[in-house]
Amino acid sequence: MSTESADVFQSRVAKHAALADPARLRIVDLLTLGDFSPTELQTELGMPSNLLSHHLRALEGAGLATRHRSEADKRRSYIRLAAGALEGLAPGIEHAATRILFVCTRNSARSQLAAALWRQVSDIPSTSAGTHPADRIAQGAIDVARRHGMDLPEVPPRKLDGITGGDFVVTVCDNAHEEITNFRAVHWSVPDPLRINTEEAFEYAFNDISHRINDLAPRLHAA
Template sequence: MKIEATGEFRIRVARHAALADPARLRIVDLLTLGDFSPTELQAELGMSSNLLSHHLRTLEDAGLAVRRRSEADRRRSYFRLAAGALEGLVPGGGQDARRVLFVCTRNSARSQLAAALWQQASHVPSMSAGTHPADRVAQGAIDVARRHGMDLEGCLPRTLDQVAEGGDFVVTVCDNAHEELPGLAGAHWSVPDPVRLGTEEAFEAAFADIARRVQDLAPRVLTA
C-alpha cells in the first residue's frame, strides 16, 4: 500500500483526526466566529472542565487552536483558531502543469466547454482536442456557452496529435476517450454526452457538471 508520508500530509492527518470527535468539531465551529475563554466554551457545550481541557489540548497539539492570555485579567485565557488552521483540510493534492488539455472523442462539446470554463477560472493555459474530431462544434454547445456569457463560435475541433504537448495535464471528459487512452497521466471526468440527447437540458446539465469540476480543480493546478 502506497501512502504519501510528507510532513504536510501528516499534519493534515492529525487535523482530520482531531476534528473526528464531535465535541472538538463543535469547538472549531465556535472558534470560526471568534475567540472564546474556556469558561465560555463550557457554557456553550455543557461540558466538564477536565474534559474540555482534554479537547483543547488536542486541538492545540494538532495546530488547530492557540491560547492567548487575557490583557485584562491575566488569570483568564482565550482560544482562537490558529493561522491557516483549516487550510488543506479539503482532500486533494496539487498538480504542476504547463497547460491543461481537455479531451473528448469528437471535441465538439464537452472538451470545448471545459477549456472555455477553465480560461475563466485559472491563469494556467488550456486547450481542447478530440480522439476522433467532428467537423464542427455542436450547436447545442455554442448555445449553452452563449447563455452563460461565453463564445464558442470561432472554435474548431482538432485532433489530439495536433494539440498535445509535453507538460500537459490531460483531463478526459468522456468515457470513450478515457478508455481509448489507457494509462494517460492526468484525470478523468465521466461527463454524459449531451450531443446524444441533443436537448437544451442535456447541454445545461453537462455545462453545470463541468463548471463544478473546473472550479474544484483550478485552485490545485499551478503553472509548472
C-alpha cells in the first residue's frame, strides 16, 4: 500500500490547523466564491485590520491563499484561493441562482468567455455584460475559444443594466469590480489579456476562468 510523502502529509496538517480557526474557515469559504481585497474582507467579517492581517498570514503560510496587486488601483491587493488549496477539503454552503451574470469593463473577452464556459458545465442560464462595452468581441477571445472547441455567440458586447434579485453576479475584471458600488458581486481578479494581446495571455485568461468555473458550478443550484 502506497502512502503520501511526509511533505504532502505535513501540508495537509498545516491546512487543517489553519482552518481550525473559525475566522480563517469563514475567509476560505468566501474565497471559494471569488477574490477579495483586505478591506472587503474586513467589511464581510467585521474584523479589525491587524487581526485580519494575522489570519491572512496564517492562510498564506499554510498554502491556502495568495495575493496580488490590482491592475486598476496599484495600492489595492486581492486575496485569492491558492491553486489546489481545497484538495481533499469540502467548501462551504451552496447558493441558489436564477441566472449567472459575468461582468467586465468592455464585455469583449473575459466575461464573454466566462459565460460561454459556464454554459458547458451548468444548466443555470448565463449571460455577460460590460460597464463600458466595446464595439465587438476581441479577436483573441474568439481565437482562444475556437482552439478549445468552443464558439462565442455572434452578438455585440452589451452594457450592464438590469440586475434581478436572482442573479448571481461575478466580476472578472478589477476595473469593473472597483467601479460597481450599487450591488454586491463575487469577484475573480483575472488579468486583462488585451493588455498584452498575445495568444499566451488569452490562454492564461481562458484557463484561469475555466478553473474557477469548474470550482464554482457545483456550489450553485437553480433557484
